[in-house]
Amino acid sequence: MTTVLQTVEAYRSWRSETVGTASLGFIPTMGGLHEGHLELVKRSLVENDHVAVSIFLNRTQFNKQEDYDKYPAVFEEDLRVLEELGVDAVFAPSYDDMYPDDYRYKISESQLSTELEGEHRPGHFDGVLTVVLKLLMVGNATRAYFGEKDWQQLQLVKGLVEAFFLPVEIVACPTIREESGLAMSSRNRRLSAEGLQLAARFNQVLNTAESEEAAMVALSAAGFEPEYVADRGDRRLGAVVLEGVRLIDNVERKVAR
Numbered sequence: 001m002t003t004v005l006q007t008v009e010a011y012r013s014w015r016s017e018t019v020g021t022a023s024l025g026f027i028p029t030m031g032g033l034h035e036g037h038l039e040l041v042k043r044s045l046v047e048n049d050h051v052a053v054s055i056f057l058n059r060t061q062f063n064k065q066e067d068y069d070k071y072p073a074v075f076e077e078d079l080r081v082l083e084e085l086g087v088d089a090v091f092a093p094s095y096d097d098m099y100p101d102d103y104r105y106k107i108s109e110s111q112l113s114t115e116l117e118g119e120h121r122p123g124h125f126d127g128v129l130t131v132v133l134k135l136l137m138v139g140n141a142t143r144a145y146f147g148e149k150d151w152q153q154l155q156l157v158k159g160l161v162e163a164f165f166l167p168v169e170i171v172a173c174p175t176i177r178e179e180s181g182l183a184m185s186s187r188n189r190r191l192s193a194e195g196l197q198l199a200a201r202f203n204q205v206l207n208t209a210e211s212e213e214a215a216m217v218a219l220s221a222a223g224f225e226p227e228y229v230a231d232r233g234d235r236r237l238g239a240v241v242l243e244g245v246r247l248i249d250n251v252e253r254k255v256a257r
Helices: 008-019 035-047 065-069 075-085 124-139 151-163 186-190 193-208 212-222
Strands: 003-005 024-029 050-055 089-091 143-147 169-173 225-232 235-242 245-252
Touching: 003 008, 008 050, 008 089, 008 124, 024 035, 024 124, 035 050, 035 075, 035 143, 035 169, 050 075, 050 124, 075 089, 089 124, 124 151, 143 151, 151 169, 151 235, 186 245, 193 212, 193 235, 193 245, 212 225, 212 235
Parallel strands: 003 089, 024 050, 024 143, 050 089, 143 169
Antiparallel strands: 225 235, 235 245
């Protein structure tokens, strides 16, 4: 039976009384769980004595109210799946519990967070880093699991943990994809059947285009509204809008030595 904990105080009591000195894996989510999330959970179950998942739809990271309102999450469905997997606890706090200051205090990063996603979603990473810091401090876990689909977020979280000396190991897990190659995302549920078919082209273009500019042209020609394609080291990152739904992805690219 999965224990549902709705306040910071309740979670900390559970952490102290049930986990103690045993290892704890922690997976922060906003709900709307899909197979990508569940792979994080499954890995955590293998690597830790106990596993906790947070479900908190963090409105401070949404720069558009409509995206927050349309986020496809049903708590009862998510809880059922987590119980079937054998998760020990679900931390599901309210906004007031997570933000007793009503977001007066926040975490900002001054370099990586200003480009790509940060450029197109002003304030997004302030909300992400603030809530992740809160969740990791409350979670008090041995390991925390994040997917590589949100590559820029993953790098920022790693930097946050290092900068603030947080005693947790950040475990990066590979992107889980549909058979078509489309990266799994809660937002995919908002696409039509035709949109889902077309969305698979996103990953294909990122993998095959010879340059950032060629990828932008190919995505536009395919019917997307591309926001950016950017090569960063061994990664190619991109963001597009399709049927009013914003999708992001990144792929490994070969870099000339």
